[in-house]
Amino acid sequence: MSDRATPVAVRPDYDPLADPDWQEPEQPRSRLSWSRLTALVLVLGLIGAGGFYGFRYLRDTAGPTAKSWAVPYVDVTLTPTFQFQDPTANPANDVALGFVVADPKSACRPSWGGAYTLDGAGKQLELDRRIDQLRKAGGDITLSLGGLNNSELAVACTNQQQLTDAYRQLITRYDVKTLDLDIEGTAVADRASLERRVTAVATVQKERVKAGKKLTVWLTLPVSPAGLTDDGVGVVRGMLEGGVDLRGVNVMTMDYNNGDARPDMLALSLSALSGTHKQLTDLYLRLGTKLTSPQVWSRIGATPMIGQNDIDTERFTLDDAEGLARFAVDNGLGRVSMWSLNRDAQCRGTFANVVVHSNTCSGVDQEALAFSKVFAGLPGKAPGSDDRDSVEIPNRAATDDDPDTSPYPVWRMSAMYVAGYKVVWHGVVYEAKWANSGVDPSAAPAAGTQTAWSVIGPVSPVEKAPRPVPVITGVSKVWQPGRTYQRGTRVLYEGLPYEAKWNTTDEAPSTEFPIDADDPWKPLFTIPGEPKTN
Structure with missing residues (x-):
C-alpha cells in the first residue's frame, strides 16, 4: 500500500521495456533489481529458445501454494430472490453478491443494480438480515461492484471525495472483508475512472488496516483465450502502482466468440488462464517482484458462465466444470467463481435443440445445483454445507417472540400461510416456500423431506412491530359489539x-x-411480511 496522495496514471498501452528512457523505480533490496533481471533474461535466453517469454513463465515444481476457494456469484436484484443464506439452496459457504452500481438518480450514491438503495435492499430484499444469517452459519460475502450493466460508481461519480465516501459506506455497512471490482465494457479503458477507483480503494483499504480489519481486493476482468486484453493488464498495473494491496485477478472465462461451431469451453478456459498467468508473471517482474509459478496461480481466479453462454454456440458443461475444478486443485488456483447461483438449475419445459438464454436457469441438462456442488467441493472453502446445516442460533427455543418488537407477524400453529409469507419464530425470520399450516418453521424436516420454510435471518434487537398500511381511505365507522x-x-x-x-x-x-379464511372480516390493509399479489 502506498501513502501517495496522487495515484500513478494508469496507462494500459505503455510498455516500459519498449521505452529507451524508462528507468526502473527504486525498490527495496529484497526485490529483484533491473540489472539482475536483465542478467537472468540473458542466461535463460542461452538455455532455451523461449527467451524472455520463457523467463516470464518461471516454473516452480514445489506444488500449489493455495487451496482453491469457491465463491459463486449471486445476482441480488434478480427475481425470484435467491436465498443464498439457505444451505439447501446454496451448497457454497461463501458468495459474491452483485452488483453494486451508481444510483441512476445520484451518481455518487451506491445502489444495488440501480434498482434499490442500500436501505431499500435491506427492507425489500432482507439483504442485511440474510447476510447476517449467512455469517452466523459460518459463511461470508464478497461484495462485487460493477458488472456489465448500469454505471459503476467510479465511472459515474467524478468527485473523488464522494466516491471514496461511497466505498467507505459500503464497506462499513456490510462489514466487508473481500471486495470484488468487476470492470467490464468501456470501463476497462476509462482512465479517469480507473484512477479514481484506485485512489478510493487504496484509501479505504488503508483505513481498514489501521482499524485492524483487513480488506482483501480482487479484480474481475474479461479475458480471451490468449489472456487479458492490453487494457486489462493496464487495470491490474494501475492497481498495483496506485498502492492497492491486490489479492488477485479473477478472469471471466466465458463468451470467447472465437468463431468455432462447437468450441471446447474447458480448453479455451485453460488457455485463457495460462495466458493470464504469463501476463501476471511478466507484470510483477516489471514492477520488481519475482513470483514463482504457484505464487502466480494463487493470484488468479476463474469465473465461467455455467451452461449456455451469451454466445449461442458456447455451452459450459458439467464435464467442463469438473475439469476446471481439477485444474484449480492441481495448480492452486486462488479462486473459482461461477455466474451464477441463480442459474444453477435446468430450464423448465422442452427446449430440444433450442438455445436458451436465461438469468434463472442454465440452458443445459442438469440436476438443480449441480454446478454449485462441483465447485463447493474445492478444498479452500470455509466450513461446508454440512457444518452450516448443523448451526443453530443459540437458545432460540427459549426465545419469546414479542409482537411489539417483531418485524413480521409471529408464527401461529393454526394460521394458513401462502408462499412468500414472512413470520417471526423464536427470534428468527422465516419465509414460506409454499402454502402450509401447522408446520413449525424451526423444526427439522423428516428424513428425505424438505422444510416448508426458508431461514431469512435473526431478528435485530432494535426492530419494531410491523405497521399495517391501509389500501383505502374514508372509513369512519368504528366497529361496535x-x-x-x-x-x-x-x-x-x-x-x-x-x-x-x-x-x-x-x-x-x-x-x-x-387473518383466517373463515374470519367474517376482510382486512383492507396490508401487513409487512405478506407477499405481494397482482
Whole structure:
C-alpha cells in the first residue's frame, strides 16, 4: 500500500521495456533489481529458445501454494430472490453478491443494480438480515461492484471525495472483508475512472488496516483465450502502482466468440488462464517482484458462465466444470467463481435443440445445483454445507417472540400461510416456500423431506412491530359489539379498516395475522411480511 496522495496514471498501452528512457523505480533490496533481471533474461535466453517469454513463465515444481476457494456469484436484484443464506439452496459457504452500481438518480450514491438503495435492499430484499444469517452459519460475502450493466460508481461519480465516501459506506455497512471490482465494457479503458477507483480503494483499504480489519481486493476482468486484453493488464498495473494491496485477478472465462461451431469451453478456459498467468508473471517482474509459478496461480481466479453462454454456440458443461475444478486443485488456483447461483438449475419445459438464454436457469441438462456442488467441493472453502446445516442460533427455543418488537407477524400453529409469507419464530425470520399450516418453521424436516420454510435471518434487537398500511381511505365507522353488520359494510377496528365478507353479529375483526379464511372480516390493509399479489 502506498501513502501517495496522487495515484500513478494508469496507462494500459505503455510498455516500459519498449521505452529507451524508462528507468526502473527504486525498490527495496529484497526485490529483484533491473540489472539482475536483465542478467537472468540473458542466461535463460542461452538455455532455451523461449527467451524472455520463457523467463516470464518461471516454473516452480514445489506444488500449489493455495487451496482453491469457491465463491459463486449471486445476482441480488434478480427475481425470484435467491436465498443464498439457505444451505439447501446454496451448497457454497461463501458468495459474491452483485452488483453494486451508481444510483441512476445520484451518481455518487451506491445502489444495488440501480434498482434499490442500500436501505431499500435491506427492507425489500432482507439483504442485511440474510447476510447476517449467512455469517452466523459460518459463511461470508464478497461484495462485487460493477458488472456489465448500469454505471459503476467510479465511472459515474467524478468527485473523488464522494466516491471514496461511497466505498467507505459500503464497506462499513456490510462489514466487508473481500471486495470484488468487476470492470467490464468501456470501463476497462476509462482512465479517469480507473484512477479514481484506485485512489478510493487504496484509501479505504488503508483505513481498514489501521482499524485492524483487513480488506482483501480482487479484480474481475474479461479475458480471451490468449489472456487479458492490453487494457486489462493496464487495470491490474494501475492497481498495483496506485498502492492497492491486490489479492488477485479473477478472469471471466466465458463468451470467447472465437468463431468455432462447437468450441471446447474447458480448453479455451485453460488457455485463457495460462495466458493470464504469463501476463501476471511478466507484470510483477516489471514492477520488481519475482513470483514463482504457484505464487502466480494463487493470484488468479476463474469465473465461467455455467451452461449456455451469451454466445449461442458456447455451452459450459458439467464435464467442463469438473475439469476446471481439477485444474484449480492441481495448480492452486486462488479462486473459482461461477455466474451464477441463480442459474444453477435446468430450464423448465422442452427446449430440444433450442438455445436458451436465461438469468434463472442454465440452458443445459442438469440436476438443480449441480454446478454449485462441483465447485463447493474445492478444498479452500470455509466450513461446508454440512457444518452450516448443523448451526443453530443459540437458545432460540427459549426465545419469546414479542409482537411489539417483531418485524413480521409471529408464527401461529393454526394460521394458513401462502408462499412468500414472512413470520417471526423464536427470534428468527422465516419465509414460506409454499402454502402450509401447522408446520413449525424451526423444526427439522423428516428424513428425505424438505422444510416448508426458508431461514431469512435473526431478528435485530432494535426492530419494531410491523405497521399495517391501509389500501383505502374514508372509513369512519368504528366497529361496535352487539351490532349486526351487512355484507360489504366497512368499519374501523383498532384504527384499521375492515370489510364484512358476509352478515355478522358481535364478531370483532381479527388482529392476528394472517387473518383466517373463515374470519367474517376482510382486512383492507396490508401487513409487512405478506407477499405481494397482482
